[in-house]
Amino acid sequence: MSKNTFVDRYFKIEIDEHHTNIYLKDISWPEPFTPQESIKLITTLPKDSNEQAINQAIEDIIKNEEYFLTCSECNELNLSNHMFDNLLCKACANNNHGEVF
Numbered sequence: 001m002s003k004n005t006f007v008d009r010y011f012k013i014e015i016d017e018h019h020t021n022i023y024l025k026d027i028s029w030p031e032p033f034t035p036q037e038s039i040k041l042i043t044t045l046p047k048d049s050n051e052q053a054i055n056q057a058i059e060d061i062i063k064n065e066e067y068f069l070t071c072s073e074c075n076e077l078n079l080s081n082h083m084f085d086n087l088l089c090k091a092c093a094n095n096n097h098g099e100v101f
């Protein structure tokens with residue numbers, strides 16, 4: 001996944017009167033075939049933040065293990081709550097280790 005696609009998929013930037021708000025998007029499937037998108041405010045920058053400052057804030061969130069982890073087998077970056085454990089994404093746990101969900 002390219003960097004931009006990745007940012008589009010997981011981040012939402014909203015600028016209001018006073019702030020630039022950076023949200024993390026998470027998609028879950030409480031029921032099969034009905035994806036539900038939830039957004040969570042992660043950080044707030046001043047309203048007049050430039051693109052560089054916004055990108056830096058996004059970079060920091062991506063590097064934060066509380067939010068994102070890299071699978072040790074496929075090297076994909078995943079939302080930490082979508083990982084099977086700290087090392088494996090669910091797809092690898094399933095395909096390579098026979099874990100069933």
Ligand SMILES: [Zn+2]
Pocket residue numbers: 071072073074075076088089090091092093
């Ligand atoms: Zn994986």
